[in-house]
Amino acid sequence: MQYIIYTDESEKYGKYYGNFYGGALIRSADFDAINSALNTKREALNIHGEIKWQKVGEAYLDKYTQMMELFFNYIAQDKIKIRIMFTQNILQPTGLSKEQKENQYFLLYYQFFKHVFGFQYSNPSSFRPISLYIMMDQLPDKKEKNERFKKFIYNLQDTDVFRKARLHFNSMSDIGEATSHDHIILQCLDVVLGSIEFKLNGKNEEKPEGKRVRGKRTRAKEKLYKYINKRIREIYPGFNVGDSTGISTHADRWNHPYRHWKFIPSNNQINKNYVPKRK
Secondary structure, three states, rough: OOOEEEEEOOEEEOOOOOEEEEEEEEEHHHHHHHHHHHHHHHOOOOOOOOOOOHHOOOHHHHHHHHHHHHHHHHHHHHEEEEEEEEEEEEEEOOEEEEEEHHHHHHHHHHHHHHOOHHHHOOOOOOOOEEEEEEEEEEEOHHHHHHHHHHHHHHHHHHHHHHOOHHHHHHHHEEEEHHHHOHHHHHHHHHHHHHHHHHHHHHHHHHHOOOOOOOOOHHHHHHHHHHEEEEEEHHHHHOOOOOOOOOOOOOOOOHHHHHEEEEEOOOOEEEEEOOOOOOO
């Protein structure tokens, strides 16, 4: 058994929310069938090039909706697990060192991967070991810094949580960077993550400067977001898109097919002078 995990990131500092990270996890037994079906669907829809949230518009709305329909069918069956993490700008971390501020992107990425899937509950019998294979969307920093971060991820297998769940990496090469053009699952994750960022930062309400109505692309994106939200609510009625997904038991952190995590720093304060970022 192997868990194949794709990770992506989006808006670092939006109008209301920032530091968006997304993950998609597929068990190795399901991977080939899902990957093939998504690629076959894309070909049948004559979608050329990479599927990306930024490309959503009237011309591709129906095709992207059909791609999300298939993608969420697999999520609803728990054959794909999706996790989204973000921070709320009004909650400001306090007491950060200069180094922590400089490495915020990687520190949050580390917390995301370590906690968001609830790995400690993924192998309750611990009967057999499970390997991890990670494909991250291209990391934005210098190679040396990126490799140092991958090493931190690799060393998670030596922590108590990962040892008890018998999770491990076969080698450092199992932590890689993906060219999203070649990975349909990563592309679909980009659409889901982009739609959530779009909604939480109020981009669905934006109007072109000097115009009284929203643009066609904005309206198309809102329609796709509403479809994605509808599919999430079929799994969790009353789902709150801007908050952490609730649990009945701790194991839900793994068992749930789709979850959000509003990351709140352990040391934080409400910024009473916070003014939403203007575009």
